[in-house]
Amino acid sequence: MTTAEIKEMATEYIINTYGDRSLAFVKGEGPYLWDADGKKYLDFLGGLAVNGLGHCHPKVVAAIREQAGKLLHTSNLYYIQPQAELAKLLIDNSDMDQSFFCNSGAEANEAAIKLARKYAKDSGRTDAYEIITMENSFHGRTMATITATAQTKYHVGFEPMLEGFKYVPFDDLEATEAAISEKTCAILVEPIQSEGGVNIPTDGYLQGLRDLCDTHNLLLIFDEVQTAMGRLGTFFGYQGYGVVPDVITMAKALGSGVPIGAMLAKRHIAESFVPGTHAATFGGNPLVTAAAATTVRTILEENLAVNAVKMGNYLAGGLMELKGKYPIKEVRGKGLLCGLVMEVDAKPLAAKCIENGLVTICTNDYILRFLPPLNINAGHVEEAVNIVEKSMSEIF
Incomplete structure (x- = not known):
């Protein structure tokens, strides 16, 4: 089928929650994708x-094929061998002790x-149920997680939001402390806000x-739905900051x-x-746990967290070289979570x-x-930066 044919079918039969889309990818290999019309793309969204x-x-393909057979x-009424193996892998590489598996970051x-x-109730704090979250956060699309997400644009049309969440500015300890009361049971935060703008916390x-x-x-x-699995340069993002949480959530790259x-x-x-x-x-x-266990082992065995730091620095450096020629404000990020901040609307x-x-x-x-994928090389980074520069030269 062509892209146009896929789009026509999808438009007719699928609820439009993602807007108008121009591409339909049908094949992927490494950091590359091909659309239904045969055009090749370098995938730096992953x-x-x-x-x-x-x-x-x-x-991962081999693990899925083997398990599918x-x-x-x-x-979960029964023990599952690859689930137990995955749990051990995650616990062995974190400061946590036990795990619960679900289907998405929002569910986590x-x-x-x-x-x-x-836990608050079990600890005798029967009136404690409020959770403090940060402005510009993103925690998911369910009713509880869009309420936790302190961005009004995700709330419109779904009011009233659920009770039990307080919002404070990200990176503001004074405001956070002021929001704590006898009703507070937890603080929920992304180590780096990705969807909210690649916002990096101060030391x-x-x-x-x-x-x-x-x-x-x-x-x-x-x-750590986006920051776990080596993206920031350590297997879990918190490990790069030396701060151990009580609870971690993850998804995204866990299952490839x-x-x-x-x-x-x-x-x-x-x-x-x-x-x-x-x-x-x-x-x-x-x-899914067979696929995830293989994904985790591969990231660890191939030292991809180290590669994320190396390639992330190379990408940031390449983008910074464009700053003098185009309306670039700054480049920010950590590892292979990178944001190119423009002085103008970046959608075009x-x-x-x-x-x-x-x-x-x-x-x-x-x-x-x-x-981008954690296993990209310098050639892929150079290709990406060249396309960004080419695109800028055609707009500005």
């Missing part, structure tokens, strides 16, 4: 941070929200949140494209979830980059965001 190993990594699903954050409330901010939680007997929850999310927690906190308190029918089924630039064969996205109107 399925919104999902394709950490690029497209169709041979080890054995067993797809049994439900839902689990963390429920766990925080349940001491995350440690300050840790200190506030310790002082006021609160849980510190890190939403299969739908999986996870919540990890300290044992004494995880024990508040007992049979009947939380569940997920498809969560951590044999197929994102569209022009795609037209010229580079997949990226505009965030918060002025920021071109890059989330």
